[in-house]
Amino acid sequence: MEAGYRPAEPPLLEVEGLSKSFVSKGLLGKATTVDAVRDVRFSLARGQAIALVGESGSGKSTVAKLLLRLERPDRGQIRLAGRDVLRDEPHGASLGYRRRVQMVFQDPFGSLNPGHDVLHHLARPLLRHRRATPADVRSKAAALLVRVGLEPAQEFLDRRPFELSGGQRQRVAIARALAVEPDVLIADEPTSMLDVSVRVGILNLLAGLKREQGLALVLITHDLASARYLADRILVCHRGRVVEDADTETLLAAPKHPYTRALLAAIEGLEADEKPRPRAAEPTAGGCRFASRCPEVFDLCRTSEPEPRAAGAAMVRCHLYGAAAGSEPVAASAPAQT
Ligand SMILES: Nc1ncnc2c1ncn2[C@@H]1O[C@H](COP(=O)(O)OP(=O)(O)OP(=O)(O)O)[C@@H](O)[C@H]1O
Numbered sequence: 186m187e188a189g190y191r192p193a194e195p196p197l198l199e200v201e202g203l204s205k206s207f208v209s210k211g212l213l214g215k216a217t218t219v220d221a222v223r224d225v226r227f228s229l230a231r232g233q234a235i236a237l238v239g240e241s242g243s244g245k246s247t248v249a250k251l252l253l254r255l256e257r258p259d260r261g262q263i264r265l266a267g268r269d270v271l272r273d274e275p276h277g278a279s280l281g282y283r284r285r286v287q288m289v290f291q292d293p294f295g296s297l298n299p300g301h302d303v304l305h306h307l308a309r310p311l312l313r314h315r316r317a318t319p320a321d322v323r324s325k326a327a328a329l330l331v332r333v334g335l336e337p338a339q340e341f342l343d344r345r346p347f348e349l350s351g352g353q354r355q356r357v358a359i360a361r362a363l364a365v366e367p368d369v370l371i372a373d374e375p376t377s378m379l380d381v382s383v384r385v386g387i388l389n390l391l392a393g394l395k396r397e398q399g400l401a402l403v404l405i406t407h408d409l410a411s412a413r414y415l416a417d418r419i420l421v422c423h424r425g426r427v428v429e430d431a432d433t434e435t436l437l438a439a440p441k442h443p444y445t446r447a448l449l450a451a452i453e454g455l456e457a458d459e460k461p462r463p464r465a466a467e468p469t470a471g472g473c474r475f476a477s478r479c480p481e482v483f484d485l486c487r488t489s490e491p492e493p494r495a496a497g498a499a500m501v502r503c504h505l506y507g508a509a510a511g512s513e514p515v516a517a518s519a520p521a522q523t
């Protein structure tokens with residue numbers, strides 16, 4: 186072996202072909218299958234943030250649940266630091282996996298127990314994952330509060346959730362996730378229930394953790410503005426599919442998929458009529474799932490579902506960039522560049 190040779194490190198988190206459908210009973214007892222997540226793939230490096238963006242029902246939280254292993258995918262792989270975790274841990278996530286992949290939820294009040302003080306919330310993971318002993322748990326918990334900007338920490342440790350503002354509660358939830366020194370933090374709409382004035386503070390905190398501690402982030406949001414602020418890469422989700430995947434600058438400067446363009450137009454306040462609406466549950470037909478709302482629809486879109494293809498630096502699932510346009514299919518064996 187040559188001096189200085191080191192094998193290439195696998196990506197921290199990689200998913201491929203991730204798919205999950207749910208069967209739900211309709212009003213008349215008729216079972217319908219919802220393709221909540223279909224063939225999602227991405228890879229995430231240490232210190233990188235990706236955002237999953239899309240309207241309500243596009244499958245974002247289902248991806249989060251699959252990554253947290255709260256749901257089992259029907260198909261696909263999840264690799265953490267190169268290890269196929271679904272194969273190695275078929276009966277549920279190991280304590281090690283759960284330590285490395287942590288979550289922050291949308292509702293900071295709902296995720297904290299009103300009957301317990303902040304210290305209790307932080308002590309539990311610290312002790313459970315042996316990050317602290319009963320003797321030093323208070324000082325370790327205080328250090329966590331300093332990391333998330335809640336000072337004086339000693340004072341905050343003794344407060345209960347109702348004695349905190351929404352933004353402070355979300356900081357406690359983030360501190361609790363950090364208690365076990367995770368590698369990946371999944372944040373599902375972490376600022377959508379907060380007042381606009383405190384949102385930026387939370388996004389800044391997450392940006393600092395990524396930059397300074399190499400935390401990898403999966404930000405789930407319907408809000409492209411938050412994604413722009415925090416993410417290096419944006420995956421646009423529509424009805425269970427990732428329809429466009431590109432680095433943030435490319436995606437915002439040159440959005441390719443008509444759905445991405447509609448999302449961007451909505452945040453710019455233009456073309457109000459194009460504003461994406463939550464989709465109605467409808468059975469899966471053969472064509473592109475955006476066809477019924479797409480301003481650029483043509484015949485092929487109604488009969489055949491587009492495959493992911495490379496279009497410049499982006500991956501896009503749209504017939505506008507299909508074989509006829511000379512694009513390359515994105516091969517399953519070559520993960521999209523991240
Ligand atoms: N446990 C479940 N049983 C049945 N259907 C489900 C279940 N979980 C999710 N779904 C369906 O899967 C689809 C995707 O849901 P998901 O919660 O992932 O969307 P989302 O993008 O997070 O939406 P929102 O922005 O509203 O949070 C929806 O149609 C939803 O109704």
Ligand SMILES: [Mg+2]
Binds near residue numbers: 245246247373
């Ligand atoms: Mg959701």
